[in-house]
Amino acid sequence: MPLKSHDVLALEEMDAEDIRLILDTADSLKEIMFRAIKKVPTLRGKTVVTLFYEPSTRTRTSFELAAKYMSADTVSISTTTSSIQKGETLRDTVRTLEAMGADLVVMRHPVSGSCHYLARCLDAPVINAGDGMHEHPTQGLLDLFTIRERKGRLEGLTVAIVGDILHSRVARSDIWGLLKMGARVRVAGPPTLLPPGLEDVGVRVCRTVEEALQDADVVQVLRIQRERQRGGYFPSVREYAKFFGVNAARLGLAKPDVLLMHPGPMNRGVEITSDIADGPRAVIREQVTNGVAVRMALLYLLLGGREE
Amino acid sequence: MREKARIMDAEGIRRAVVRIAHEILERNKGTQNLVLVGIRRRGVPLACRLARTIEEIEGARLPTGVLDITLYRDDLSTRLDQPVVHRTEVPFDVSGKRVVLVDDVLYTGRTVRAAMDAIMDLGRPQVIQLAVLVDRGHRELPIRADYVGKNLPTSRREVVAVRLQETDGRDEVVIEEPCAADQGKER
DSSP, X not given: OOOSOSSBOOGGGOOHHHHHHHHHHHHHHGGGGGSSSOOOSTTTTOEEEEEESSOOSHHHHHHHHHHHHTTOEEEEEEGGGSGGGGTOOHHHHHHHHHHTTOSEEEEEESSTTHHHHHHHHOSSOEEEEEETTXXXXXXXXXXXXXXXXXXXXXXXXXXXXXXXXXXXXHHHHHHHHHXXXXXXXXXXXXXXXXXXXXXXXXXXXXXXXXXXXXXXXXXXXXXXXXXXXXXXOSSOHHHHHHHHOBOHHHHTTSOTTOEEEOOSOOOBTTTBOHHHHTSTTBOHHHHHHHHHHHHHHHHHHHHTTOOO | XXXXXXXXOHHHHHHHHHHXXXXXXXXXXXSTTEEEEEEXXXXXXXXXXXXXXXXXXXXXXXXXXXXXXXXXXXXXXXXSSOOOOOOOBOOXXXXXXXXXXXXXXXXXXXXXXXXXXXXXXXXXXSEEEEEEEEEOOOOSSSOOOSEEXXXXXXXXXXXXXXXXXXXXXXXXXXXXXOOGGGTTSOO
């Protein structure tokens, strides 16, 4: 029962069956990370290229460790040290990599849709590690995994996503993934940072954070992306923290067994207060661990045992 | 698939498990440091049955684990159907232990090779032994079983089907042969 998709570009394009297969596979592979020797020979002789046109520590490291735990070789290319500086086009860069024998390309790029373009240029599978304001499907999958592992299910849960929905590719992937798996999704944030059309796909848009958090099973707090904040979407960071920051009092409105999630990196004291980020309801570190397991699963499903 | 011969029934399987349990205890001089690891899928219920039988004989409950060998297969890049990975659950340290691997059928030996690699990635056992319900021959690797329920000479085109209550709803071992209706289907 292989994955139906050749690439992993967006959860919007993936069906529930494929998502379930990825989560189940990740569940089986997670154990490897806790072994004394964290390595299985499954992807020996395969080469994974990570190509990042935007800064990233956790996503890139997560992919590289996932590949190494599965015995694949990894090559990482960043824009500052490569021929991209000399004006090489994206297409030429990846065609060169493919000619050198890359079996799979992981890309992060500031332009929405760039991974789709890449997938059309390449025969090798492509995994989107974040394209502009579009999607970050592996983050969406690790969030689904974390919720399912802790709650035992996704169906019927109420998940509140709080913050800058407009610029957030994490929010987009989370929303598509959660809706496909039968969860209810609410969002809250400054009105300037809520994209239009959310209600049309079945998301409940709340006027206040309190309304969104009321009796929620899961709260995903998004990072305020200061690098995308030149447009004056809200008056000040202080005001944002006051009206939209998640703190102990607001978290208290959710169910007692609520899961507090954050895709990282956190702006402590802005969108989330330190006491709850380090508190018993937070599963933020688990999200990071699960990210490696989910990426191992994707590498296995895309590279392990298929002759194209 | 046409049934060609019925090799074991529930009672036959039960007796084989009891005999193997005694042989394991005899060879290892008791249960000291002994652990059982079943290879998915049908090695798992067999390992549980052996553990229960050994408990009845010696009064000691052996640690029992579950091994999924998918990640260690040598045919992953040639198979068209990608196998689903299931969990490996070996909730004890295998280092210094006497590990008895349990599987239903020993055939080419490739599964056992993969299982040994998987076990060695988890630690360094003192000994690895192999218990199988059926040894049907046609080895492709220098591997043999330490405990065998039944030696069964077969031809390569035959299929040995082991069915167990826990996975298939009944206990039996039968030899099946592809018939005209199976033409074009794999196995």
